[in-house]
Amino acid sequence: MRFAPVLAAFAMCLGAPALAEEVVSSPDGAISVTVDVNGEGRPFYRIDKGDEAVFTESRLGFLLTDQDKLERRLTVTGATRASHDETWEQPWGEQRFVRDHHNELTVRFEEDSDDKRRFGVTFRVFDDAVAFRYVFDDASVGETLRIAEELTEFNLAQNGTAWWIPGGEWNRYEYLYEETPIDAVSLAHTPLTFRMENGTHVAIHEAALVDFAGMWVKRTTGTNFRATLAPTGSSAARAVRDLPFATPWRTIRVSDDAAGLAESLVELNLNEPNKLGDVSWFEPHKYVGVWWSLHLDEESWGSGPRHGANTANVKRYIDFAAEHGFEGVLVEGWNLGWDGNWFFNGAEFSFTESYPDYDFEELARYAAEKGVPIVGHHETSGDVGNYESQLEAGLDLMAARGVKTIKSGYVTDACNLRYVHPDGRETRECTESQVMQRHHLKVVTEAAKREIAMNPHEPVKDTGLRRTYPNWVSREGARGMEFSAWGVPPNGPNHVPTMVFTRMLSGPMDYTPGIVSLEGRGQPLQMTMSRALAEYVLIYSPIQMVADLPEHYAEHPEPFQFIKDVPADWEESHVLEAEVGDYVVTARKDRNSEEWYLGGGTDADARDVSLALDFLDKGQTYRAEIYRDADTSHFEGPTRFDIAIEQIEVTAADSLDLRMAAGGGFAIRLIPTGG
Ligand code: NOJ
Ligand code: CA
DSSP, X not given: OOOOHHHHHHHHHTTOSOOOOEEEEOTTSSEEEEEEEOTTSOEEXXXXXTTEEEEEEEEOOEEESSXXXXXXXXXXXEEXXXXXXXXXXXXXXXXSEEXXXXXXXXXXXXXXXXXXXXXXXXXXXXXXXXXXXXXXXXXXXXXXXXXXXXXXXXEBSSOEEEEEOBXXXXXXXXXXXXXXXXXXXXXEOSSEEXXXXXXXXXXXXXXXXXXXXXXXXXXXXXXXXXXXXXXXXSOSSSXXXXXXEEOOEEEEEEESSHHHHHHOOHHHHTSOOOSSOOOTXXXXXXXXXXXXXXXXXXXXXXXXXXXXXXXXXXXXXXXXXXXXXXXXXXXOSOBTTOTTTGGGOGGXXXXXXXOTTOOHHHHHHHHHHHTOOEEEEEEOTTBHHHHHHHHHHHHHHHHXXXXXXXXXXXXXXXXXXEEEOTTSOEEEEOTTSHHHHHHHHHHHHHHHHTTOEEEESSOOOOOSTTTTSTTBOOOOOSOOGGGGTTTSSOOOTTHHHHHTTTGGGSSOOOOOOOOTTOBOSXXXXXXXXXXXXXXXXXXXXXXXXXXXXXXXXXXXXXXXXXXXXOOSOEEEEEEEEEETTTEEEEEEEESSSSOEEEEEEEOSXXXXXXXXXXXXXXXOEEEXXXXXXXXXXXXXXXXGGOEEEEEEEEOTTOEEEEEEOTXXXXXXXXXXXXX
């Protein structure tokens, strides 16, 4: 039976189920979400903050490959509500205790058709974000849902500025950020960050991306955006799921300022709790490695006279790490497959066979003796099929050699990953395609069985799964330090102040900071020395690379001291001052001591900041070890090395006036010295 919405409204007057809009607000009452169907029976939601619209009417729905689209002729048949307030503890993180405080509304929709197809949408509203997901738990839509496209809209109420990288383009996430008017964005990856003209900051992302296609976001008209699911080579449908299931959460951070965007941990709150149990076998740490030398082209991944992964060279790195207190040595190029053009030879990689000049057994013994584990490396060159066929043997070998963390890699152009299905069929896949999400979780769970942590490069974006699988400790997923080595446009001074409010909203990044030589392959890095140090505070990761060559640290012993001191695990984190893309100042408290650390970074404009230290313990005095730009410092030219290092005594009543040079910043360690 079909009847037009106008008749449905008429029916309501006659006593049919109420069709009134449903509203749910954040615990503090500031953010509200309204859910309803419009006159054509199209479901939509709207977001307001205070008296101002954040999202105007934004539709919900799906295109399906084998059924009529699920988006019209719908009525609201019911709504249920819940509230939740819980504080949980991260095993490691940027913030030890995380509060999950939200109000929930589930709206049930039913189609006015012969099939009477039904589904629900669950909204959660936090003080700093809105999230929702579709729930398919009713056989009226069939046993299997084949989704051609998600029709979820994100319609911003105003124009403003957007910071974004293109979705689905060949270089994956490794682009410099675009800063454009909101109405000039095209197809973008998430997190996708906006500052509307009224000053409201918004970031669209997703949480709990499990067995579903990752979401890109496409501008349709004006400031209106729509979800775009990553395609797959496996089927015409971009996501295929048996019922019952729920989609990943679509998340919208909403804040009055940039700091509020960065401090939200909404995606973590939307993921399931730790499924691995005791994960104390992973400890946050800093690591060094045979790495920058490869990118400088001073050593090679492949065999020959310049082969970096030779036993004597790796022992030199182990000695260096042991001497300075670092807890891992990454070795790239240890395994067969790097000779020739490895970019195109993914099938050649062995994950069990070493080059003859790399004595893995002896190095494992030496590493154990020195207390510095080897960090394993699994580059796939995008041949996921080859990797999966050796995955268990490859992980077993690493476990037997005392490896606790593996960096993996998926170097190939976007949507060119070679995947082999259980029936032997080969397809080419995007990083965000559904089957690749299965692959990543397979690797992470297999690694967890062996008490190994994973750090994928060219990964899928983080959607908070580190809460559920805490051995998924870090990843790349943006333009890392390596670009500054290569002679291509290097990461400019605004890269990190932009990333903190874009890529970093999703989770930890293995950016590989610490290049104190401030020089790539014949080109200067675009930052000052104090900025190089600040990045250990600005960019969060529980594994931080100390990425430069040992001989370069020997040339800069004083700045190197900060890199030795700075922790990789935090009790709490706060962004003190920031504007997206311009500058950022972050304060973090060490998880294992009473010390605080401050990091600041600015774009190509010099900036003065005055920082109240009122976050410090009131009854304490602190020794502040300050690494700041000198009056002469500038990121361009030889004065990028200029740094002023000083110690002063401070208390919570003080404030620090600091000048950040163009492309500069500061790094500060605050050590309690007595009450
Ligand atoms: C790209 C990674 O980002 C980089 O760190 C690594 O050295 C190369 N792939 C080789 O695996
Ligand atoms: Ca990379």
